[in-house]
Amino acid sequence: xxxxxxxxxxxxxxxxxxxxxxxxxxxxxxPCENGMKGLNTLxxxxxxxxxxxCAVVDIRLPDIDGLKLLKVIxxxxxxxxxxxxxxxxxxxxxxxAKAADAYLEKPxxxxxxxxxxxxxEPKAAETAEEAPREGTEKKESVSMYAMISIDNNAHLLEAYxxxxxxxxxLYCDAIRGDYDLALLLQAPTFDEINELVEKEIKAIRGxxxxxxxxxxxxxxxxxxxxxxxxxxxxxxxxxxxxxxSQTGRQRIxxxxxxxxxxxxxxxxxxxxxxxxxxxxCDYTEGRFNIVLLLRGTSFAEIEQTVRNSFKTLDGVLxxxxxxxxxxxxx
Numbered sequence: 001x002x003x004x005x006x007x008x009x010x011x012x013x014x015x016x017x018x019x020x021x022x023x024x025x026x027x028x029x030x031p032c033e034n035g036m037k038g039l040n041t042l043x044x045x046x047x048x049x050x051x052x053x054c055a056v057v058d059i060r061l062p063d064i065d066g067l068k069l070l071k072v073i074x075x076x077x078x079x080x081x082x083x084x085x086x087x088x089x090x091x092x093x094x095x096x097a098k099a100a101d102a103y104l105e106k107p108x109x110x111x112x113x114x115x116x117x118x119x120x121e122p123k124a125a126e127t128a129e130e131a132p133r134e135g136t137e138k139k140e141s142v143s144m145y146a147m148i149s150i151d152n153n154a155h156l157l158e159a160y161x162x163x164x165x166x167x168x169x170l171y172c173d174a175i176r177g178d179y180d181l182a183l184l185l186q187a188p189t190f191d192e193i194n195e196l197v198e199k200e201i202k203a204i205r206g207x208x209x210x211x212x213x214x215x216x217x218x219x220x221x222x223x224x225x226x227x228x229x230x231x232x233x234x235x236x237x238x239x240x241x242x243x244x245s246q247t248g249r250q251r252i253x254x255x256x257x258x259x260x261x262x263x264x265x266x267x268x269x270x271x272x273x274x275x276x277x278x279x280x281c282d283y284t285e286g287r288f289n290i291v292l293l294l295r296g297t298s299f300a301e302i303e304q305t306v307r308n309s310f311k312t313l314d315g316v317l318x319x320x321x322x323x324x325x326x327x328x329x330x
Contacts, residue, residue, distance in 0.1 A: 003027045004051065005117065008038035008069070009058040009085070014106075018056070021110030027053070027117065035064030036270045039227045042077060052080055054101075054117055059086040059093065063271040067096050068235065074099060075234035081120045083113070141186050143170070144193045145213040145284060145291055146201065148181040154206025156180055160327050162204050168196055175255060175322040179211070182255050182322060190214055213257075213284040213291060220266050228273060253279070253295040254302050255322040256310070257288035264315025265289070271313065277305050288320070299323050 005027050009015055015031040022029050030045075032038040038057070045052055055073055059066035066084065073082055081101040086093060089105035097103050102116045148163075150156050156174070163183060164172040171184040183201075187193045197210055260268050265283075272292060273281040280293040296302040303321070311319060 002051070003053045003117075004045075005029050005053055006032065006038060006041060006045075006055040008032045008035060008055065008061065008066075010034060010060070010062050011058075014058075018110070018113070022114065022117075025110060025114040025117075027114070033062075034271075035061045035066070035069045035274070036224075036227070036267075038069070039072065039231070040223050042073070042080075043223045043227060046077070054081045054083060054120060056083045056085060056113070057100075059084060059097070060088065064231075064274045065276065068274075070097065070100055072231050072234040076230050083116060141188055142190050142193065143215040143282075144185045144190065145215065145282070146183040146185055146197060147179040147211040147213070148183065148201070148207055149178070149209040150180040150206045151208040154208075156206070157327055159204050159206045163201070166200070168193070173255070173324045174327045175324055177320065177322040179322065182324075211287065213286040213288065215282045215284055215291075218265055218269055218283040220269070224266060224270065228270065231274065252298055252302070253293060253324050254299065255324065256292040256294050256302075256306055257320045257322070258290040258292070258310065258316055259288050259318040260290055261315040261317060262289075264313075268313050268315050272310065275305070275309065277302070288318075 003026055005022055007015055007018055007029050009018075009031075010033050012033070015033070019029040019031055030041055032041055038055070042052075042055070057066050057069055057073070061069065064072075066086070070082055070084060073080060083102040083104060084097040084100040085104045085106060085108070086097075087106040094103055101120055104113065104116070150159055160172065160174055160181060163169055163181065166172075168185050168187055169183050170186050171182070173182045174180065175182050185193050185196065187196065194212075197212065201207060202210060258272075269281070269283065269290065272278060272290060277294050277296055278292050279295050280291075282291045283289060284291050294302050294305065296305065302323075306319060306321060310316060
């Protein structure tokens, strides 16, 4: 039986040296440069019933934390052995990685890695039958962001209070920037939301401008959609956790809106979605095609994440930040 190893590491030189070294030991290596590519490969191997001997996962990856990825792999592919590798080893990291079948600190030689691979007890060649995928049911409602400007002569707090308690408003946040308020509206159809905006939102005293961003579903391949759902299940995420209540929203947070090249969306969206500071990641239509709710210990930390992690992504054309400010305690 073929001995296939999945290698997930962002260092091209390491992927190359491990692939060559393991080939000399009788292993075929499937190299992946990030966590999403690794999960996509796992999904493809499972569907094609191609057996894997082991997954070798680096802790520091550009899109998904390696220890989080370990948890996802163990949840979705419990029979697959996982070796965690790191160039930043410590007792604390080794303790966090104890769910793995083995732990290696860089640099390591191929004899050491091959020995661990050989010592791992053979497990089933194929992972268990795929669990039924969640999230494929027809939506019972739709959502839309409404970015609102308030007339300079109007009372912002008065408009804010009326919108905050509106029956169709999930969130109402006062923000800094070229808009004053950000709403997330929900209704059975987009037509109903549009009617609501025209007849009720715009009728509120002081509302000068409303820009709408309908929330949609990105047109990704089935693998990507399934992977995002499987990560959510593995990490115990659900709507209640990812969408905090009005009163429970973290004080230090910002809306971050991105314009992304459509052909780069499938690569960029998961990177944003899996970022530890991202609470919500919505695909939208309009001036921007991604809306994030980003949290942090300070606005400076959020700005640093945007500058260092998001603006550098190939395909990101434009970013606007809207820090959330507190007007009153609900």
